[in-house]
Amino acid sequence: MANEHDDLILLTGATGFLGGAVAVELMRQRQGDRLLLMVRGADAASAYARVTSQLRRLGAPEESLRRLRPAQILLASLERVESIAGDTRLARVGVAIHCAAHASFTAHPAMGALNVDASVILAHLLQRYAPLRRFVYIGTAMACGNRQPAGSDISESAALPLDERAHLVPYTHSKAVCELLLRKMAPALPLVVLRPSIVVGHTRLGCAPSASIYWVFRAWRALGASVAELRQKIDVVPVDWCAAAVAAAALRPEWKHELLHLSAGAQRSCSFADIDAELARAAGESPGAYGILPPERLPELLPRIRERLPDCNPRLMLRALRLYGGFARLGYTFDNRAMQEAGIPPPPPLTRYIGLCAQSVAHQPVSQQMAWDFK
Numbered sequence: 001m002a003n004e005h006d007d008l009i010l011l012t013g014a015t016g017f018l019g020g021a022v023a024v025e026l027m028r029q030r031q032g033d034r035l036l037l038m039v040r041g042a043d044a045a046s047a048y049a050r051v052t053s054q055l056r057r058l059g060a061p062e063e064s065l066r067r068l069r070p071a072q073i074l075l076a077s078l079e080r081v082e083s084i085a086g087d088t089r090l091a092r093v094g095v096a097i098h099c100a101a102h103a104s105f106t107a108h109p110a111m112g113a114l115n116v117d118a119s120v121i122l123a124h125l126l127q128r129y130a131p132l133r134r135f136v137y138i139g140t141a142m143a144c145g146n147r148q149p150a151g152s153d154i155s156e157s158a159a160l161p162l163d164e165r166a167h168l169v170p171y172t173h174s175k176a177v178c179e180l181l182l183r184k185m186a187p188a189l190p191l192v193v194l195r196p197s198i199v200v201g202h203t204r205l206g207c208a209p210s211a212s213i214y215w216v217f218r219a220w221r222a223l224g225a226s227v228a229e230l231r232q233k234i235d236v237v238p239v240d241w242c243a244a245a246v247a248a249a250a251l252r253p254e255w256k257h258e259l260l261h262l263s264a265g266a267q268r269s270c271s272f273a274d275i276d277a278e279l280a281r282a283a284g285e286s287p288g289a290y291g292i293l294p295p296e297r298l299p300e301l302l303p304r305i306r307e308r309l310p311d312c313n314p315r316l317m318l319r320a321l322r323l324y325g326g327f328a329r330l331g332y333t334f335d336n337r338a339m340q341e342a343g344i345p346p347p348p349p350l351t352r353y354i355g356l357c358a359q360s361v362a363h364q365p366v367s368q369q370m371a372w373d374f375k
């Protein structure tokens with residue numbers, strides 16, 4: 001894609017799932033030479049090695065990887081993001097894409113410092129030292145909290161619940177607070193907030209790059225149980241589609257949209273029944289029979305977890321099912337009309353590529369797949 005700019009694109013989170021896919025997409029669009037990758041590590045060489053192995057896993061062409069230079073690493077952690085202040089390369093950063101976060105449903109004592117404070121400091125530093133044209137913040141659609149009725153089609157609203165009790169986990173709360181603080185504490189920031197829904201798999205690589213969240217569908221199926229009704233929908237998008245949408249918002253010269261869901265929306269979100277049917281087809285089996293349990297009865301599944309998922313830590317699995325089940329029961333879909341008006345085509349439905357996800361990690365035990373989300 002032709003681009004009129006040649007200033008640098010600062011990307012955080014490139015060793016992760018979505019950030020890595022964004023880097024690969026930018027390389028695909030021949031923007032790889034413009035990347036400045038903020039990565040943590042003991043030194044630039046180990047950070048560079050970690051990034052390249054993640055980008056290779058996400059399908060980066062070898063030629064693009066060869067062109068990526070160690071000098072494109074900006075060594076910093078979210079804990080000490082202010083350490084980048086003296087770096088002269090900031091003077092060439094026109095676009096920032098902030099993907100890095102402690103993206104976990106389990107509590108972390110430094111969640112606020114990592115997901116909120118570091119983002120605000122990064123924004124302030126870039127405003128001070130860089131000729132910044134656009135700051136793309138990767139939020140999350142679930143920053144909307146859990147107070148809307150189950151099955152709602154959620155529209156984008158800048159007003160997010162700040163009360164922790166309106167969130168299922170501290171992570172989504174931290175993402176809501178971050179958005180609001182970026183607007184409040186950096187009002188002149190050229191901010192674009194993108195809120196992906198749930199990112200699962202890759203349309204060509206399946207779950208080979210990451211089985212994050214995919215294993216939850218597999219576990220429900222193995223256990224023949226769910227906390228969500230099978231007719232309920234879940235809003236899921238593939239990582240490569242999401243990365244292309246992020247790249248469009250970052251690179252397009254004209255961009256008027258300050259806040260967008262990146263989502264399947266009500267139309268392309270799939271029901272659990274449809275997802276199960278596709279998983280069954282991929283395995284050459286019949287669709288599953290599911291018992292629907294309220295969350296407080298999940299402990300009844302412990303013997304079944306031990307029997308059917310013997311490689312998994314039963315208590316950890318139970319905790320995971322409770323956490324992920326909480327989101328599944330909400331059955332939210334995220335309105336994406338604004339996204340489509342911005343010229344971003346809707347994603348393929350999960351049922352179109354979940355068979356590939358299943359094949360790509362068929363021999364990997366669920367416990368190994370869970371490790372993507374319980375690091």
Ligand SMILES: NC(=O)c1ccc[n+]([C@@H]2O[C@H](COP(=O)([O-])OP(=O)(O)OC[C@H]3O[C@@H](n4cnc5c(N)ncnc54)[C@H](OP(=O)(O)O)[C@@H]3O)[C@@H](O)[C@H]2O)c1
Binds near residue numbers: 012077114
């Ligand atoms: N995955 C989803 O379903 C989803 C949905 C909506 C929104 N999002 C958002 O998308 C973004 C990326 O999520 P993801 O799923 O790709 O997460 P991920 O795979 O866990 O990647 C997180 C990235 O953040 C970096 N990071 C974490 N802690 C750090 C620290 N203390 N210092 C420096 N870097 C740090 C990680 O670097 P290391 O490799 O060094 O740990 C990694 O590159 C997040 O902002 C998340 O909120 C994700």
